[in-house]
Amino acid sequence: MVEAVDSGSKPLLSPDGIRTDGRKIDEMRKVKMEVGLLKNCSGSAYIEQGKTKIIVAVHGPREAHPKHLAQPGRAILRTRYHMAPFSTSDRKSPAPSRREIEITKVIREALEPAVMLDEFPKTSIDVFIEVLQADAGTRSAGITAAALALAEAGIPMRDMVAAVAVGKLEGRVVMDLNEEEDEHGQADMPVAMMPNVNRITLLQLNGRLTRAELEEGLSMARRGVDQLYEMQKQALREKYTSSESAQEED
């Protein structure tokens, strides 16, 4: 994660609680979601959260390769989080960075409890998360889009998963940090949840929060997850209504 540093002279929050991009403290960036954009995979999803843009493709369940990785009683879930070389303002090395390896792991752990892996013994389910443009919150937006792509692939799930990063600016807890806020704010806390079973599947914290701020951050994340979950359902509904009307036209 980007090191939390003091914002210095430029305030990230006005005295009346308005952020540099005009948002209120509990306001999420504009989110757009779409499913089923790619044809050569089992499921796909696209998310835009502010300037962060991510596409996810899911393959499987399919026979696990290499075979020795196959589990007799369940599917294996594999993830890959990757930032496109053109996704950041600085040049990004095409080799997987330590950060990408860490995010790959936490995304898998955030999704795994939701996927009914025991229904598909000896198979693998592969989730490719490609960050096209990064403006903070890529692990959380990646999780939200990955859960959507898994659902679109028809993979049985116990619940959806949605995620948002909350943070702290000028001593106030805020929703969904952008890159400037992530870089210069006092704390960044990505949270993933299964909304219906009320389970947290990812919780990271960079920076410091008091106990009260942590609790406030968690309830703010819960509200963010609820908003994202509604949008996930809407994206799936739109896909099915548009494919039904396409069938009627045939």
Ligand code: ADP
């Ligand atoms: P997240 O994207 O989940 O918030 P981080 O906190 O590690 O993860 O990163 C915050 C943001 O910093 C990223 O979304 C991206 O905008 C920027 N960033 C991360 N890595 C790089 C990099 N190698 N070069 C330029 N910007 C980066």
